[in-house]
Amino acid sequence: xxxxxYEMEMNKVxxxxxxxxxxxxxxxxKATDKELDxxxxxxKKSEANQVRYNDIxxxxxxxxxxxxxxxxxxxxxxESIEPKLSPKGRRIQLKTFIKYxxxxxxxxxxTTTVFLLNKNGDNRSELASKAEVxxxxxxxxxxxxxxxxxxxxxxxxxxxxxxxxxVKIENRTDDVLAYNNxxxxxxxxxxxxxxxxxxxxxxxxxxxxxxxxxxxxxSLKFPVQFGxxxxxxxxxxxxxxxxxxxxxxxxxxxxxxxxxxVLGTEFNVSDYYDDDFxxxxxxxxxxxxxxxxxxxxxxxxxxxxxxDANKHIVSQKVDPDFYISWTMGxxxxxxxxxxxxxxxxxxxxxxxxxxxxxIIKELxxxxxxxxxxxIEVILNRIEHASGVYFEILGSEIRVKKELx
Amino acid sequence: xxxxxxxxxxxxxxxxxxxxxxxxxxxxxxxxxSFADNFDLSSDVLDDVVQESFIxxxxxxxxxxxxxxxxxxxxxxxxxxxxxQIKHKQVKLKHVDTKLKEMSTHEFFYDKLxxxxxxxxxxxxxxxxxxxxxxxxxxxxxxxxxxxxxTHLEIGAETVKTHKKRAxxxxxxxxxxxxxxxxxxxx
Numbered sequence: 387x388x389x390x391x392y393e394m395e396m397n398k399v400x401x402x403x404x405x406x407x408x409x410x411x412x413x414x415x416k417a418t419d420k421e422l423d424x425x426x427x428x429x430k431k432s433e434a435n436q437v438r439y440n441d442i443x444x445x446x447x448x449x450x451x452x453x454x455x456x457x458x459x460x461x462x463x464x465e466s467i468e469p470k471l472s473p474k475g476r477r478i479q480l481k482t483f484i485k486y487x488x489x490x491x492x493x494x495x496x497t498t499t500v501f502l503l504n505k506n507g508d509n510r511s512e513l514a515s516k517a518e519v520x521x522x523x524x525x526x527x528x529x530x531x532x533x534x535x536x537x538x539x540x541x542x543x544x545x546x547x548x549x550x551x552x553v554k555i556e557n558r559t560d561d562v563l564a565y566n567n568x569x570x571x572x573x574x575x576x577x578x579x580x581x582x583x584x585x586x587x588x589x590x591x592x593x594x595x596x597x598x599x600x601x602x603x604x605s606l607k608f609p610v611q612f613g614x615x616x617x618x619x620x621x622x623x624x625x626x627x628x629x630x631x632x633x634x635x636x637x638x639x640x641x642x643x644x645x646x647x648v649l650g651t652e653f654n655v656s657d658y659y660d661d662d663f664x665x666x667x668x669x670x671x672x673x674x675x676x677x678x679x680x681x682x683x684x685x686x687x688x689x690x691x692x693x694d695a696n697k698h699i700v701s702q703k704v705d706p707d708f709y710i711s712w713t714m715g716x717x718x719x720x721x722x723x724x725x726x727x728x729x730x731x732x733x734x735x736x737x738x739x740x741x742x743x744x745i746i747k748e749l750x751x752x753x754x755x756x757x758x759x760x761i762e763v764i765l766n767r768i769e770h771a772s773g774v775y776f777e778i779l780g781s782e783i784r785v786k787k788e789l790x
Numbered sequence: 791x792x793x794x795x796x797x798x799x800x801x802x803x804x805x806x807x808x809x810x811x812x813x814x815x816x817x818x819x820x821x822x823x824s825f826a827d828n829f830d831l832s833s834d835v836l837d838d839v840v841q842e843s844f845i846x847x848x849x850x851x852x853x854x855x856x857x858x859x860x861x862x863x864x865x866x867x868x869x870x871x872x873x874x875q876i877k878h879k880q881v882k883l884k885h886v887d888t889k890l891k892e893m894s895t896h897e898f899f900y901d902k903l904x905x906x907x908x909x910x911x912x913x914x915x916x917x918x919x920x921x922x923x924x925x926x927x928x929x930x931x932x933x934x935x936x937x938x939x940x941t942h943l944e945i946g947a948e949t950v951k952t953h954k955k956r957a958x959x960x961x962x963x964x965x966x967x968x969x970x971x972x973x974x975x976x977x
Contacts, residue, residue, distance in 0.1 A: 438901055441901070441905070442901075442904065442905045442908055442909075445931055447905070447909075448909055448912060448931065449928070449931040449932065451824060451905075451906070451909035451910075451913065452909070452912075452913055452916070452928065452931070453928075454820075454823075454824045454827060455820045455824060455909075455910070455913050458819065458820045458823050458824070460815070460816045460819040460820055461816065463815075463819055463823075463837075463841070464812060464815055464816060464819070466841070467815070467841050467844060467845065468812075470841075470845055471808065471811070471845065471848050472848070472849060597921075628921060628922075652922060669949070669952065670922060670945060670946075670949045670952075670953075671945070671949075686946060686948055686949045686952060687948065687952060706952060707952075707955070707956055
């Protein structure tokens with residue numbers, strides 16, 4: 387009675403998986419009319435097909451699967467299976483493996499749905515210049531320990547790093563470092579610093595359970611173990627914070643232009659030195675943003691811009707989605723200046739931007755960029771939509787108003 | 791495995807790199823364990839079947855040169871082993887029921903496979919949303935209203951909305967791609 391799946395069937399499985407993956411990547415909007423047609427044909431073909439489809443998209447079924455997923459403990463199962471694995475002949479050096487993996491995580495950004503809203507450009511399909519942009523991202527994510535020694539956490543073999551006072555830092559597989567809470571009272575606060583290079587992304591779990599995602603070209607200085615009174619960290623660049631609740635100990639983020647103070651909440655801080663302002667975007671809870679001049683309290687969905695430590699803080703309503711999507715490897719922008727967009731890109735790809743005419747900087751675009759495309763692809767899309775042209779010379783991108 | 795380059799991992803798996811296998815295992819364990827749940831066996835047996843299948847794959851990891859081939863192998867191995875177990879059990883009990891017949895069909899296999907792929911994909915996206923957003927989504931799948939969720943999680947109703955919007959945006963676009971998978975399989 388058992389019907390085994392033979393070679394031909396296997397091909398069908400593989401075909402299905404392959405296409406699923408492809409479509410999953412390309413996402414909506416990229417499906418061809420033909421594909422959409424064949425779907426509706428299929429759906430109309432029989433009632434059974436309709437039933438099958440409904441079964442998959444039914445909320446209850448999705449919920450069931452999710453409940454199962456959150457119940458299973460992959461890590462525990464791994465620990466039980468690991469001793470049973472037969473050793474394999476050639477051991478590949480771990481170092482090479484992670485290094486490469488890290489390099490891949492980097493150029494993440496960029497494809498698909500840039501629905502650029504400006505005027506329609508002509509349909510040129512080539513960039514003004516096709517010279518290659520070199521991926522010159524550094525592959526090291528540096529952790530500086532309290533004694534000043536440095537560890538490249540992207541190329542680390544051990545599962546733990548041990549601080550001089552015995553505190554253990556867990557090196558998790560998926561670009562995450564975790565600090566565990568030590569119940570003993572601490573004598574003096576020791577600081578570590580994590581630096582993420584251009585094109586990188588890394589996350590860290592602090593000793594109080596607070597999660598921080600660090601974006602490209604950013605660094606965070608934080609205590610190995612927080613003191614009783616307060617929790618204070620220093621940020622350069624961009625970070626998304628999910629602060630663990632502790633009403634007795636406020637969490638403070640110091641930036642170059644001001645201070646963000648919270649009790650337990652989710653928010654994004656962007657404080658790149660080459661931006662005119664640092665921006666704090668609140669997703670949930672409440673935060674207090676302060677500089678030398680004044681302090682404001684933000685509500686969810688609000689953003690404050692600090693232009694200078696001694697100037698007024700500007701607050702505005704925003705859709706927080708646009709400011710935190712980078713944690714998922716997506717870059718979304720809503721009616722933003724080209725200058726802002728290209729500055730972001732220059733932090734992901736190690737390139738510098740030069741404008742032929744300043745006025746071009748002011749053009750505004752709305753869109754979303756995701757996944758793994760080359761920078762050429764994005765530039766190409768912008769060219770299509772706007773009639774702005776790019777010329778790539780080594781690691782410099784020249785922005786031109788028209789093609790010469 | 792999102793953060794990793796899949797083809798590189800597959801290459802390393804072909805080389806028998808245990809660290810790569812760990813990355814692969816941690817990423818896909820839940821998916822195959824959940825797929826196994828479609829078969830009418832005790833969870834202890836299913837646990838074993840899934841572990842066995844991963845070990846089987848590890849023993850011949852040199853042979854598979856794409857992630858689809860590996861997953862294809864694992865899906866059909868889990869399924870074949872489950873069917874064999876059920877069959878074995880029923881022969882012992884001297885009765886074969888219609889359920890087994892149904893579970894043995896190819897249609898059953900593909901339906902469950904696709905469902906698993908899609909749900910796992912959705913789950914992965916949701917996992918990336920952060921703790922609160924996840925809770926909001928699960929509670930809303932349970933049928934709670936925004937205000938109820940807000941009270942439950944001690945957050946503002948506006949925040950609930952923001953989280954939901956994000957989560958559903960992702961779910962919706964993922965579901966769109968799902969249609970295409972199904973249509974492709976049926977052509």
